Amino acid sequence: MNxxxxxxxxxxxxxxxxxGPGPHVAMLLADLGAExxxxxxxxxxxxxPVVERAxxxxxxxxxxxxxxxxxxxxxxxxxxVLEGFRPGVMERLGLGxxxxxxxxxxxxxxxxxxxxxxxxxAHAAGHDINYIAITGALxxxxxxxxxxxxxQNLIGDFGGGSMYCxxxxxxxxxxxxxxxxxxxxxxxxxxxxxxxxxxxxxxxxRPFITTERGKGMLxxxxxxxxxxxxxxxxxxxxxAIEPQFYAELIEKTGAQDLAEGQMNPANWEDYADKLxxxxxxxxxxxxxxxxxGTDACFAPVLDLEEAxxxxxxxxxxxxxxHEGEWHTAPAPRFSRTPGAVRSSxxxxxxxxxxxxxxx
Numbered sequence: 062m063n064x065x066x067x068x069x070x071x072x073x074x075x076x077x078x079x080x081g082p083g084p085h086v087a088m089l090l091a092d093l094g095a096e097x098x099x100x101x102x103x104x105x106x107x108x109x110p111v112v113e114r115a116x117x118x119x120x121x122x123x124x125x126x127x128x129x130x131x132x133x134x135x136x137x138x139x140x141x142v143l144e145g146f147r148p149g150v151m152e153r154l155g156l157g158x159x160x161x162x163x164x165x166x167x168x169x170x171x172x173x174x175x176x177x178x179x180x181x182x183a184h185a186a187g188h189d190i191n192y193i194a195i196t197g198a199l200x201x202x203x204x205x206x207x208x209x210x211x212x213q214n215l216i217g218d219f220g221g222g223s224m225y226c227x228x229x230x231x232x233x234x235x236x237x238x239x240x241x242x243x244x245x246x247x248x249x250x251x252x253x254x255x256x257x258x259x260x261x262x263x264x265x266x267r268p269f270i271t272t273e274r275g276k277g278m279l280x281x282x283x284x285x286x287x288x289x290x291x292x293x294x295x296x297x298x299x300x301a302i303e304p305q306f307y308a309e310l311i312e313k314t315g316a317q318d319l320a321e322g323q324m325n326p327a328n329w330e331d332y333a334d335k336l337x338x339x340x341x342x343x344x345x346x347x348x349x350x351x352x353x354g355t356d357a358c359f360a361p362v363l364d365l366e367e368a369x370x371x372x373x374x375x376x377x378x379x380x381x382x383h384e385g386e387w388h389t390a391p392a393p394r395f396s397r398t399p400g401a402v403r404s405s406x407x408x409x410x411x412x413x414x415x416x417x418x419x420x
Contacts, residue, residue, distance in 0.1 A: 067094025067391070067400040072234075073416060074098070074141040075132075076116070077156075078105060081189070081214070082222030082250070083145035083173045084112045089227045090141070091115035092391035092400040098139075098409045100132055107405065111388050114402060119409025123154060131413065136161045136168065138416035141230055145173040148183050158245045168243040169233040173226045175217070177249030189217035192250040196221075197272060198258055205275030221253030268326070278302065284333035285310065285323060288362055295345035296362035297352075299336075310357040314339060 069090055076087040078101035091097045092115060099116040100123075107113045119135075121128040133156065136142050142161060144151055151157045158170040175192045176182040190211045193199045198217075203210040226248035233246055264270045271277035281287050285301045301310040304323065311320050316339055322328045340348065345361050352359035363371060369380040369387060381390045383402040391400030 066398060067092065068395055068398040070094035070398070072096065072141065073139045074143060075100065075135045075139040077132075077142075077144040077146070077151075078102070079145035079173070081145070082218040082226065083143060084109070085219055085223035086143055086171070086173060086226045086230070087116065088112050088114060089223065090230070092402065093395075094398070094400065095141075096412065098135055098412050100135065100409070110386065110405075114383075114388065114405055116405040117409040117412040118405060118407050119413070120407070129155065131410070132156060133161075133164070134417060135409075135413045137164050138413070139165070139168065140234065141169045141171060143171045143173065143226075143230075148172075148174065148178050162243060162245075166242055167237060169230055169237065169246060170243065171226055171230050171233075171246040171248060173222060173248050175222075175250045177251060178247045189214035189222075189250070193217040193221070193254050196251055196254040196258060197261075198254050201261070201272035201274060201280060203274050204281070205273075207274075209274065216257065217250045217254055221255070221257055222248065222250040225253035225256065269324075282326070282329055284319070284329050284336050287333065289337055289340040291343060291345040291348060292341055293344040293346075297340060297345055297348050298360050298362055300358040302358070306356050306358045309355055310352075310359070313352055313355060313357050 072090065072095040074087065074090055074095050074097040076083070076097055076099045078084070078099050087097050087099065088111075097116050099113070099118045101118060101120050103120045103122055105120065107118075119131070121131055123129055123132060132154075136156065144156075152159075158168075158172075161170060162168050172178060174183075175187045175189075176185065190199065193211075193216050194209075198221075199209045199211065201209075202212055226246065229246035229248050233244055237243055258272075261270065261272050265272065269278045271280065274280065276282040278286055285299060285307055288296050288298045290296055299310060301307040307323050308320070311317060314336075316336065319328075319332050319335060322332075343351075348359070349361050353361070361367075368374060374380060379390050380387055381402055382388070384404060388402045391402065394400075
């Protein structure tokens, strides 16, 4: 029997409102059942209804004694505090980890930053593009001979940032069950993005999997692992690395002259030109009809609206409607305690009062 509550039901989280990866961390926790009270500046409002869903908002002026007292009371009863300010900001408010852990020794205090809590750049401004630039991740993305291309802010803010922060929070909560003590989680995007590059760092001496821009099997150099334009200007992707999958691609497309020498880099440029010409003979829809669902390792390149309406995504309910608006569904999925998209409300003060009365 499935429970109507997610696996994090009962977890109390205080989120100090921010931008980028911080709100995404809170969304991940809230989707899985955590009760998240977001402390925000007066008049700030909700800027992203998808990422900022399932919150209990409290707009508080932290420069007043009343506002500061409310924040301290909330943190005293919380399991997790999440903040994304530059190092020292929370300390100057009297809300640093030393102060809060003294009052609440079981608290997990998560700090989401780009550069981390220490180091020469800790106090410098920056954004995703800067953080992934110094990790080696950005250098690997783009065409050879051209400037690197930022992959939106997926690798830094969300891949190396919010996902690692959420992972750190859950690890600290697990350890707390044994020790009875909370601790600080220093989630730096530069650390997370570097961790994401572990695979490439471990094989950096192998020419097939190089991070040299536009080169290597995974970086756009191989003809069997890249995107191609179609007759209608739309794009498709192929990723037929394994020989049996490559054979399927060759058989389905009729490119028999490319059957031999798949893994010889000397062939890649010529083979890529031939595949490019071949894929331009049909529209994206025609290639979908021929290749989708086969072992050719194929998928059309879709925009967000198209992705939502793709039959596979529909079948898995990867996007869900909530109160008339489309949302990304909670992830990952649980067999017994599924997550759920929930509404936000301006009842943060009431939730904190309930936390206090329940203690």
